[in-house]
Amino acid sequence: MSTPHQVPTYPDLVRALADRGLLNGRWRQVFEAVPRSRFVPADVWRQLPDRCEPVVGTDAWLALVNSDEPVVTQLDDGAVGGPGVATSSNSMPSMVARMLGLLDVGDGMRVLEVGTGTGYVAALLCERLGDDLVHSVELDPVVARQAADALARTGYRPHLRVGDGEQPWPGLGPVDRLISTCALRYVPYGLLRQVRPGGVVVAPLAREFWSGALAQLRVQDDGTAAGPFRGGATYMPMRAHRVPDLHEVRGRGRARASGLDPARLLDLGFALFARARLPGVRLVHKDTDEGVQVWVTREDGSGATAVTGQEVWQYGPGFLWEEIERAWWEYESAGRPGAEQFGLTVTDRGQQVWLWDPREVIRPARA
């Protein structure tokens, strides 16, 4: 165990991931061979709940890089003087390990990564599969250049492309595996078309109602894909998939007693259910001393805000909070299924969330 004066090391980090069961024998060797620090630039930030804090000094830098935390490597798409929103990072190692495990790669498989970022995941894939089988695309040219340099310095030469990973990679034949390391609001059908039937897609999804969920999809013979959610995953979004702000809310507030602690809305199982029942409703939250405060809004100008232990306020047309309470009781009657009981099907017509079985699609509630 580290004393307060010891800076944690990368072998400590890999050991901790292995002890948590996140790395099988082969992946453990791969992680050991690819030091994370080789892919992290000097200027980085720590992600706090409400902002990014610059990391100052070598010890603080090493402590962050060798911890199970994301390391923010770019703010505001590289613009100077912006609000300080993280737009590129070296992801949390335990999440990387989970996603690579779910990707289920085998020798000889071709992999496409969307979101090269610092190049660390691409390097891990190169170490596991060999350079020639790894393809990685990054939208931001400055980030892509830094990743290419870091990869070359450490001796890895995957196929790299600067461009929009949502668009097909020209001339790339079907791959066996696709991993997105930026969050998607929906799985673009075009992405699936790059994966052979039987291939696997692992991607974090972030919708208006969820902070993030990991989907593991298998591509079918007809080109559609389906599979379960595999727990939570908070990732920075693909640029064109950034979750929009809350809607503008109209009208005077109406107070009433709440039949539901707003903290329940943050449970990922309920969030997946509620998003499918109440499409278009957006939610944000903040922690309070007693629990949480949530705001929910919809395009028609309706909204509600609720704080743990207090009355709820509803705005605009309809009774949005009551719709959410109804969705909660439906969820409760279904036995409060956990996030992994839900799954996703993606076709050329869009995507649908289901519970337990792809035939049990959760349909939108009628207002």
Ligand SMILES: C[S@@+](CC[C@H](N)C(=O)[O-])C[C@H]1O[C@@H](n2cnc3c(N)ncnc32)[C@H](O)[C@@H]1O
């Ligand atoms: C969390 S970082 C990826 C971390 C990376 N896998 C690593 O090993 O460091 C997400 C990256 O996705 C990139 N990105 C965002 N939208 C994209 C898009 N449409 N196509 C490709 N990359 C995109 C961002 O610029 C950012 O660098």
